[in-house]
Amino acid sequence: MTGHSSDNAALIDVVERLHTPQEFDVISPDETIRAPYVAVPKGMELQSVRSFLEEYRVRPERRRGTAKFTDLMSFLQHANRFKADHSALFASDDPKTPSLTSVLDYHEPGSDERDGTHYGQHRGHYTFPLSDTWKAWQAVEDGKPLSMLDFAEFLEDRIGDVIEPLGAPYEGEPESDTRLREQIQRLGGTLASPSVLLDLSRNFRVNEDSKTKVVQNLSSGEVVLKFETAHVDEQGAPVKVPNMFLIQTPVFHGGAIYRVPVRLRYRSMGGSVHWIVMRLRPEIVFEHALNEALALAETETGLPVFRGAPEV
Structure with a gap:
C-alpha cells in the first residue's frame, strides 16, 4: 500500500x-x-x-499603409516628406488607368537580399485623372459608327473641343505647327472647321448612283461584271467631305493642351449615313504627356522612376 x-x-x-x-x-x-x-x-x-x-506599444513598430492622393504635387510632397536613401517610384503606363506609386521603405540595392531588406509597406499612390475631353473622344472612338442623330448630338456637346484649321505657313511659326501641318499633308488631309463639321452632322445627305459594267478579257474571252457605286449629292455631283478636323484636349485633367488630328469618315448603310471618328495616333500624345509627368516626378523627388509595379 x-x-x-x-x-x-x-x-x-x-x-x-x-x-x-x-x-x-x-x-x-x-x-x-x-x-x-x-x-x-x-x-x-x-x-x-x-x-x-x-497592447503595450506606445508607437507603431514601423510605418505601413498606402496614402492615396488626388493631386500630383501632393503625392510628390508626401514622397519628399518620407523618402529615404532607397525609396523608389513605380509608374503604370496603362492608357486606361495611368498611375504613380511611391515605395518609401524600398529595398536597398545589392545581390544579397538578406542585407538592407526593407518591408515595402509604406507607400503613396496617385492615379492620373484623364480629362473629360480625352475620355469623351476615346469613348466615341471605341464605340460603333454614329448615326446622324448621335453624331449631331455628340458634336453639339463637344464642339468647343474643335478648333479652326491651320492657316497658311508663315515665317517664324512654332515648330509644332510646322510638324502638324506636314503630318496632315502627308495623309492627304482636308480639315473641316467647327461650323462645317456641325453642318455636316445636321444636314449631310448622300444618294447612291450604282452602275454595272461588263469587262471582257480579250485574250481569254473571260467576261466579268463590275458593280460601281458612287456617292452623289442632290444635284448629282460627287460628294466631297472633309476627311479630318482638329481638336484641342489635355490628356490629364488640368494638364497641357494638345492639338490632335481626328479622322472623319462616313458610311452609307441601308440608306442612312453613319459617321466614324478616330483620333490620329492618340498613343503618341498620351506617351508624351505621361513622360512629362514622370520627368517632373523624378526632378521634384530625386527618386528613380520604374515603369511597372512594385513587389506585393
Whole structure:
C-alpha cells in the first residue's frame, strides 16, 4: 500500500505542476516593452505573445499603409516628406488607368537580399485623372459608327473641343505647327472647321448612283461584271467631305493642351449615313504627356522612376 500511495502522490504532484498558473514577463525583442503575464495551460501548446505586446506599444513598430492622393504635387510632397536613401517610384503606363506609386521603405540595392531588406509597406499612390475631353473622344472612338442623330448630338456637346484649321505657313511659326501641318499633308488631309463639321452632322445627305459594267478579257474571252457605286449629292455631283478636323484636349485633367488630328469618315448603310471618328495616333500624345509627368516626378523627388509595379 505504501508504494501505491507514493506513486499516487507523485502523479498528483505532476498534474498540479502542469496545471498551476505561472507568472512571467513578456519582453519585446528590443527590450523596450516589458509586460507581466500569467499562463494558464490548457495543454502543451505554444502560443505567440505578439498580440499581447501590441497592447503595450506606445508607437507603431514601423510605418505601413498606402496614402492615396488626388493631386500630383501632393503625392510628390508626401514622397519628399518620407523618402529615404532607397525609396523608389513605380509608374503604370496603362492608357486606361495611368498611375504613380511611391515605395518609401524600398529595398536597398545589392545581390544579397538578406542585407538592407526593407518591408515595402509604406507607400503613396496617385492615379492620373484623364480629362473629360480625352475620355469623351476615346469613348466615341471605341464605340460603333454614329448615326446622324448621335453624331449631331455628340458634336453639339463637344464642339468647343474643335478648333479652326491651320492657316497658311508663315515665317517664324512654332515648330509644332510646322510638324502638324506636314503630318496632315502627308495623309492627304482636308480639315473641316467647327461650323462645317456641325453642318455636316445636321444636314449631310448622300444618294447612291450604282452602275454595272461588263469587262471582257480579250485574250481569254473571260467576261466579268463590275458593280460601281458612287456617292452623289442632290444635284448629282460627287460628294466631297472633309476627311479630318482638329481638336484641342489635355490628356490629364488640368494638364497641357494638345492639338490632335481626328479622322472623319462616313458610311452609307441601308440608306442612312453613319459617321466614324478616330483620333490620329492618340498613343503618341498620351506617351508624351505621361513622360512629362514622370520627368517632373523624378526632378521634384530625386527618386528613380520604374515603369511597372512594385513587389506585393
